[in-house]
Amino acid sequence: MAENEEILRQLSQEYSEGFTTDIEQEFFPKGLNEDIVRAISLRKGEPAWLLEFRLDALRKWQGMKMPSWGHLDIPEIDFQDIIYFAAPKKPVRKEDVDPELIKTFDKLGIPLHERDALTGVAVDAVFDSVSVKTTFQKTLAEKGIIFCSFSEAVQNYPELVRKYLAKVVPPGDNFFAALNSAVFSDGSFCYIPKGVRCPMELSSYFRINALGIGQFERTLIVADEGSYVSYLEGCTAPMRDTNQLHAAIVEIIVEKDAEVKYSTVQNWYPGDKDGRGGIFNFVTKRGLCRGERSRLFWTQVETGSAITWKYPSTILRGDGSHSEFYSVALTNNFQQADTGTKMIHIGKDTTSRIVSKGISAGRSQNSYRGLVQVAPGASGVRNHSQCDSLLIGDGCGAHTFPVIKCANAGAILEHEATTSKISEDQLFYLEQRGISAEDAVSLIVGGYASDVLKRLPMEFAIEARRLLSVNLEGSVG
Amino acid sequence: MNRLRVDKGLAYSDVILLREGADAVWDISVAAGASLQLTFIALASGAETLSCEISVAFEGEGGQCLLRGLYITRDSADVSFRVNMVHNLPRCTSRQLFKGILAGSSHTLFDGLIKVPAHCIGTEAYQENHNLLLTDDCRAQSLPQLEIYADDVRCSHGATFGRLDADELFYMRSRGIPEPEARRLQMVAFASEVLEGVPEGIVTQTLGVLEKLL
Numbered sequence: 042m043a044e045n046e047e048i049l050r051q052l053s054q055e056y057s058e059g060f061t062t063d064i065e066q067e068f069f070p071k072g073l074n075e076d077i078v079r080a081i082s083l084r085k086g087e088p089a090w091l092l093e094f095r096l097d098a099l100r101k102w103q104g105m106k107m108p109s110w111g112h113l114d115i116p117e118i119d120f121q122d123i124i125y126f127a128a129p130k131k132p133v134r135k136e137d138v139d140p141e142l143i144k145t146f147d148k149l150g151i152p153l154h155e156r157d158a159l160t161g162v163a164v165d166a167v168f169d170s171v172s173v174k175t176t177f178q179k180t181l182a183e184k185g186i187i188f189c190s191f192s193e194a195v196q197n198y199p200e201l202v203r204k205y206l207a208k209v210v211p212p213g214d215n216f217f218a219a220l221n222s223a224v225f226s227d228g229s230f231c232y233i234p235k236g237v238r239c240p241m242e243l244s245s246y247f248r249i250n251a252l253g254i255g256q257f258e259r260t261l262i263v264a265d266e267g268s269y270v271s272y273l274e275g276c277t278a279p280m281r282d283t284n285q286l287h288a289a290i291v292e293i294i295v296e297k298d299a300e301v302k303y304s305t306v307q308n309w310y311p312g313d314k315d316g317r318g319g320i321f322n323f324v325t326k327r328g329l330c331r332g333e334r335s336r337l338f339w340t341q342v343e344t345g346s347a348i349t350w351k352y353p354s355t356i357l358r359g360d361g362s363h364s365e366f367y368s369v370a371l372t373n374n375f376q377q378a379d380t381g382t383k384m385i386h387i388g389k390d391t392t393s394r395i396v397s398k399g400i401s402a403g404r405s406q407n408s409y410r411g412l413v414q415v416a417p418g419a420s421g422v423r424n425h426s427q428c429d430s431l432l433i434g435d436g437c438g439a440h441t442f443p444v445i446k447c448a449n450a451g452a453i454l455e456h457e458a459t460t461s462k463i464s465e466d467q468l469f470y471l472e473q474r475g476i477s478a479e480d481a482v483s484l485i486v487g488g489y490a491s492d493v494l495k496r497l498p499m500e501f502a503i504e505a506r507r508l509l510s511v512n513l514e515g516s517v518g
Numbered sequence: 519m520n521r522l523r524v525d526k527g528l529a530y531s532d533v534i535l536l537r538e539g540a541d542a543v544w545d546i547s548v549a550a551g552a553s554l555q556l557t558f559i560a561l562a563s564g565a566e567t568l569s570c571e572i573s574v575a576f577e578g579e580g581g582q583c584l585l586r587g588l589y590i591t592r593d594s595a596d597v598s599f600r601v602n603m604v605h606n607l608p609r610c611t612s613r614q615l616f617k618g619i620l621a622g623s624s625h626t627l628f629d630g631l632i633k634v635p636a637h638c639i640g641t642e643a644y645q646e647n648h649n650l651l652l653t654d655d656c657r658a659q660s661l662p663q664l665e666i667y668a669d670d671v672r673c674s675h676g677a678t679f680g681r682l683d684a685d686e687l688f689y690m691r692s693r694g695i696p697e698p699e700a701r702r703l704q705m706v707a708f709a710s711e712v713l714e715g716v717p718e719g720i721v722t723q724t725l726g727v728l729e730k731l732l
Contacts, residue, residue, distance in 0.1 A: 420654075432669035434669060439664075442661070448656075449651070450653055451654070453679065453680045456662065
């Protein structure tokens with residue numbers, strides 16, 4: 042009996058991260074102009090070159106139009122009706138984080154205290170516009186690893202930041218990259234020195250709390266020669282009837298013989314079952330395999346956001362460099378996702394692999410969009426892409442838009458895609474063994490996505506499986 | 519524009535050799551239970567530009583459509599194929615098979631779309647594009663696209679880019695087949711899937727062009 046109640050309770054919870062934290066916050070006035078950009082920069086005590094960088098990006102943004110090529114129906118966004126900076130008032134020093142905030146992150150399962158070393162994950166927690174806490178900094182510093190909030194990096198390691206900032210995603214790259222470059226408020230910075238293998242998983246956790254704000258954070262990861270790091274990113278937001286904007290930039294630079302794994306579990310509030318509210322997730326993520334034999338692995342599980350517009354890409358410049366992209370994108374109700382990757386092969390003997398699994402249910406639209414490009418001088422390139430779509434119900438859409446450009450006779454490129462639905466036979470088989478239709482669907486989807494899920498670090502894989510089944514609720518029958 | 523309509527229950531097949539300057543826009547409709555097989559062959563050299571646009575729609579359930587294409591390009595030729603396959607009715611079947619052999623500094627584009635609107639269940643649609651690149655100066659581009667709004671469908675596409683297989687070449691040479699002949703055989707094998715059932719005159723002409731690529 043009690044068990045049944047537990048199941049019912051589990052089923053009725055739509056989005057368990059949808060609470061808000063009541064905390065005193067400071068807001069900048071709505072709108073975007075030079076004054077706001079100057080105010081953000083001043084507030085962060087930034088050097089002049091960074092302010093100039095922001096203003097330059099703002100000017101570029103003002104001359105740009107919102108991209109409309111995605112297979113997305115984006116309502117008009119009033120960029121002057123957004124708050125570009127919001128920060129909790131209380132904490133002055135990082136050491137004493139507001140207990141309310143600790144509670145919030147505890148509720149989300151993100152430990153801000155270091156006593157629980159078992160989790161083996163160092164976290165940089167970003168709350169609205171600021172980083173509130175970075176854990177295990179000391180332990181990491183012993184190895185020479187720099188892991189801190191972006192603002193701290195600007196203060197403490199300005200030369201490093203200046204050397205690498207916007208080298209992969211220039212400010213004028215696209216509309217949202219320009220917007221982010223102008224108003225980015227915080228984010229994470231990570232530098233792994235030569236030959237160091239990072240002993241723990243590094244992680245950024247992004248939380249939107251305040252109403253009417255946009256979150257614009259920047260992550261910059263630099264893996265120097267022969268180093269290794271595994272990086273995780275997670276995100277959630279409260280349930281609201283209005284849409285909120287999240288436009289982030291992630292830049293990764295991988296030097297000779299280094300390896301970076303970047304995993305994302307994206308669980309922004311997806312809106313309710315009638316398509317009201319939810320986060321607009323317009324993100325630019327790009328890595329540069331700069332050195333020879335460098336390796337970059339993207340793994341993403343996208344279950345949240347009302348609209349996702351995201352293409353984690355790799356520029357394979359170093360000879361013999363390698364990149365992989367594994368993605369599961371699940372859309373339900375009225376969610377829309379246009380996501381995929383770009384693999385740009387410039388170096389010789391570069392290889393890449395793309396595995397994308399799309400799942401659409403309800404009345405959602407899910408698109409894979411990708412580019413595989415081989416430059417004229419890039420001989421010996423090898424790529425394999427596989428993009429599968431799974432449709433659940435007849436009200437949704439699944440689309441595949443790959444572009445393959447080859448300018449070298451030495452390249453071998455393969456692309457394949459299939460579209461299918463959950464077969465009656467599979468469902469029948471599981472149901473006649475006493476498994477409910479809903480559980481059967483999440484079991485089948487879990488199996489379908491397992492190629493990608495098994496690439497995730499364990500804690501993330503469990504979380505991802507849970508998200509997949511929660512987000513599929515109500516999609517059968 | 520070339521309009522082509524295959525009436526109910528009929529089967530029609532044709533081979534079209536594309537020529538520069540000739541109309542290459544095709545508007546095709548396939549009636550209930552009808553079946554259509556069209557093969558397009560583009561042999562381009564010099565500065566020739568050939569571009570072919572094919573739109574297919576169905577007028578009744580159970581229609582079948584097979585589109586095949588072979589493009590062999592050299593010098594600075596430019597060949598493009600655009601296919602718009604709309605499965606606007608349930609239970610229709612389509613297949614697209616386009617193959618290209620590129621030499622010189624030629625450019626090619628295959629831009630194909632399979633669209634399945636809502637409720638067009640029982641659709642089977644397949645699309646393939648394979649490219650063989652012989653020189654470093656040629657450029658091939660492929661955009662195989664699926665836009666699907668119905669769940670009970672079977673759709674897939676595939677695209678590949680590659681060169682003549684070195685192992686195959688070695689195998690034949692080790693058995694006394696001279697290299698040019700071995701390369702020719704590889705190209706003929708690659709093209710044969712499209713050339714099957716094509717009138718002898720056009721096959722001879724196509725094989726003659728392959729000779730020139732050696």
